[in-house]
Amino acid sequence: MKAARLQSYGDVDQFRVDEVPMPEPAAGEILVRVEASAVNPFDLILRQGLTAQFIPLPLPAVLGSDAAGTVVRLGAGVTTFGLGDRVIADLPHNGRGAHAEFAAVPASAAVRLPDNLSFEQGATLPKAGLMGRQTVLALGAGKGSRVLVSGALGAVGRAAIQYLKEIGAVPVAGVRRERLDEASRLAGEAVDIGVRPATAGFDRAISAAAPVAANLLAHVRPGGQVASIVRMPEGTAVPAGVTVHELYHRTDAAMLADVAAAASRGALQIPVAKVFTLEQLADAHRAVAAGAPGKVLVKP
Numbered sequence: 001m002k003a004a005r006l007q008s009y010g011d012v013d014q015f016r017v018d019e020v021p022m023p024e025p026a027a028g029e030i031l032v033r034v035e036a037s038a039v040n041p042f043d044l045i046l047r048q049g050l051t052a053q054f055i056p057l058p059l060p061a062v063l064g065s066d067a068a069g070t071v072v073r074l075g076a077g078v079t080t081f082g083l084g085d086r087v088i089a090d091l092p093h094n095g096r097g098a099h100a101e102f103a104a105v106p107a108s109a110a111v112r113l114p115d116n117l118s119f120e121q122g123a124t125l126p127k128a129g130l131m132g133r134q135t136v137l138a139l140g141a142g143k144g145s146r147v148l149v150s151g152a153l154g155a156v157g158r159a160a161i162q163y164l165k166e167i168g169a170v171p172v173a174g175v176r177r178e179r180l181d182e183a184s185r186l187a188g189e190a191v192d193i194g195v196r197p198a199t200a201g202f203d204r205a206i207s208a209a210a211p212v213a214a215n216l217l218a219h220v221r222p223g224g225q226v227a228s229i230v231r232m233p234e235g236t237a238v239p240a241g242v243t244v245h246e247l248y249h250r251t252d253a254a255m256l257a258d259v260a261a262a263a264s265r266g267a268l269q270i271p272v273a274k275v276f277t278l279e280q281l282a283d284a285h286r287a288v289a290a291g292a293p294g295k296v297l298v299k300p
Contacts, residue, residue, distance in 0.1 A: 002300060003100035004281040005060035009049030012282035018060070023096060023104040025075035030107050032087060035119035036275075037098035038066035039284045039296045040127050040155075042249075046093060047285065061095030064298065067103055068113060068122035078107045086113040088260060090126040090251045099281055101300045111257040114264035121263065124155065124270040124295040129259030131249055132159025135227040136167070138245045139204045143168035150174040150193050150216045151208030152183050155270050155295055156229060159259075160206050161187050162268050172202070174209075174216060191219070200224075200239075207232075207244075217242060270295055 003020045025031040043063050045051055071085040081087065089110035091097055096104060113122040135156070141147050147164055151157040152173030164171040173183035174193035183190035191197075193209070196218040205220050207213050207228035214236045220226055222241030229247050238244055262268040273294035276284040280298075287296045 001101040002278055003062050004278040004298075005062055006047055006057070007060045009047065009052060009057075009059070012047070012285045014047070015281045015285075016060075017278050017281075020100075022102055025073055025078075025104045027076040028078060028107055029075040029104045030071050030078055030081050030087070030110060031073035031075075032067060032069040032089065032103050032105050032110075033072050034067055034069040034098050034101060034103050034300055036068045036123035037064040037298050038123045038127070039064070039281075039288050039298060040066065041288060042127075044285055044289055055093050057093070058095040062097040062100050062103075063093075063095075064098035064100075064103075065091040065093060066123050066126040067091055067098035067105065068119040069103070072102070075104075075107070080107055081110070081112075086115075086119070086122075087111065088113050088122040088125055088256070090130065090253075090256060092251070099278060099298050108253055109251050109256075111253055111260055114260055116264055117260070120272055120275065120297055122260070123297050124272060125259050125263055125268070126256060127249060128155035128159045128270055128295070129263070129268060130252060130255055131156045131229055131247070132161075133163050133255055133259065134247060134250060134252075135160050135206045135208070135229060136163050136169070138227040138247055139206070139225050141167070141169045141204055145169040145204055146172065146202065148172045148174050148191070148202045148205040148216065148219055149187070149208065150206065150212055151230075152187060152190070153179060153293065154208055157206070157208045158186065158270055159268060160208070162262070166262065166267050174205075174212070174219070176212075193219075217244075272297055275299055
């Protein structure tokens with residue numbers, strides 16, 4: 001089969017499409033014929049080796065942790081899926097990713113893709129959908145809660161805003177001035193996150209855009225909480241009385257099934273910016289680095 005493999009840590013020139021043996025699903029795994037996968041910002045960090053001390057990749061490695069496709073083989077002990085099932089999956093960062101024609105996936109990290117969603121739509125959902133919900137849950141936000149979301153027009157920000165609406169909370173999009181109108185259409189209300197306010201006005205906030213993380217903190221009142229999926233810029237001082245919850249993605253099949261169900265009924269929509277081939281994976285990484293307005297997908 002064809003797989004786009006990272007030959008060594010570094011720039012995008014380290015990707016090469018190779019012919020490799022078909023993966024064999026181990027016990028508890030399913031083999032998926034990949035129809036679409038996504039490139040996430042974290043993939044750029046993995047590629048550069050910035051997390052190699054904590055997440056070492058067996059080079060050459062196949063990246064891609066969001067996948068949508070069809071089950072073609074079952075590993076020993078798998079009873080939750082059948083051959084031909086359409087699925088989406090949240091793959092681990094183990095060098096056996098989804099930027100390939102086939103991928104071996106833990107059955108515990110996959111759920112069925114609703115019939116009314118395309119594979120492309122499905123591939124947008126795992127990481128963004130899970131992180132969007134996990135940020136909201138970390139804040140304990142509920143009906144009537146007013147929550148500021150930075151990076152509101154990114155995939156995680158969009159997922160968080162739509163989930164806040166789903167539970168009856170009040171999202172406020174934090175974006176740059178030039179994107180206020182677009183963000184208002186999504187969230188209902190938007191503020192310029194590029195400037196610091198004279199007075200903090202939020203008890204809860206989600207930090208999903210590193211360049212404005214310090215500004216976001218200035219919007220949070222003492223006693224407030226921030227759920228952050230980005231690293232605060234070096235030297236950033238957290239205001240007294242503000243609690244920052246640093247979150248890392250957590251695989252959760254039950255939650256992923258809820259994410260898929262929300263997308264199926266139209267309560268969650270993440271736009272696709274561009275679709276690339278395996279041979280164009282370097283361009284896909286460049287598109288993510290440039291801030292593509294939506295998910296960047298790869299198709300075999």
